[in-house]
Amino acid sequence: GTGDWNDGMNRVGHLGLGESTWLGFFLHGILGDFATLCESRGDTAKAERYRGQVRRLAAALELSWDGEWYRRGYYDDGTPLGSAQNDECKIDSIAQSWAVLSGAVPIRFGDRAIDAVRAHLVRRAIRVVLLLSPPFDTSAQDPGYIRGYPPGVRENGGQYTHAAVWAVMAMARLGSGDEAMELFHMLNPINHSRTPADAERYRTEPYVVAADVYAHPAHPGRGGWTWYTGAAGWLYRTGLESLLGLRRQGASFAIDPCIPALWPEYAIVWRFGRTRYEITVANPEHRCRGVAAAELDGTAVDPAAVPLVDDGGTHIVKVVLGAEPRPLAPSRRAVTTA
Incomplete structure (x- = not known):
């Protein structure tokens, strides 16, 4: 079908036989979460x-490995999309990001998939993270109306910020704190307007997230549509949850950051209802990731399950990085289309 996140690929599976690898990874994550929810409710x-479906999906998704990254999907006739054998759209970022975020693939393959994003989709010179490359233009592929955009514009090989944020989340999940923070700053709109030359190139508001940034040779680094994108919420959550490591989990919260190794410490002040949590994270060994110890009001506490209460008081949380990082359960979030 055509129920993919990238609605511009509306002809990839319009006969009902095409497949979306990204949607498979996403479904893998959602079913895993729902299995946990069902179990907690006694079902x-x-x-x-659901766990049986997760296992079957993982086995099927393994077949989408293209040699250096994961394919994006398959057309109705079985022709691969997002493969090295394609002339256009050889690689698409969201299949790589969600291979990691879903927890569906071994870490070694997730690392290689994100390496491919680094090699083929990160354009530091113009400060963008491309959605796919090369863009659609003259090949025989007919993916849909995405090809109506000029190459390097919006979904057709520009930066689609919603997807670029997922790439940052995946890098943080793999423990690459230095690079994840670097790309986070690349996506921050204020950093596209720090000089008059930057502002002239970007040509849109520096205080809201742009849904897309062009990579077209005539307009490299130019901002596209603003004010309406779900990427803004994702960028906020990436900074707070994936990088600074603060995640609420029902009646508790976790602190498990992935930060630049050079950061000596940082602090978060969090208001929860009537209550104030003052959180400090020290990094004496200059690591990107790994919690050695945590305290709540002077008492040792599990950093993965810090009690959360709304008692109107002020609570002091101290965290020290230094231990080898523990494996994390996949963090899956509902997708909002931009």
């Missing part, structure tokens, strides 16, 4: 059914 039969 073990449904939980096991």
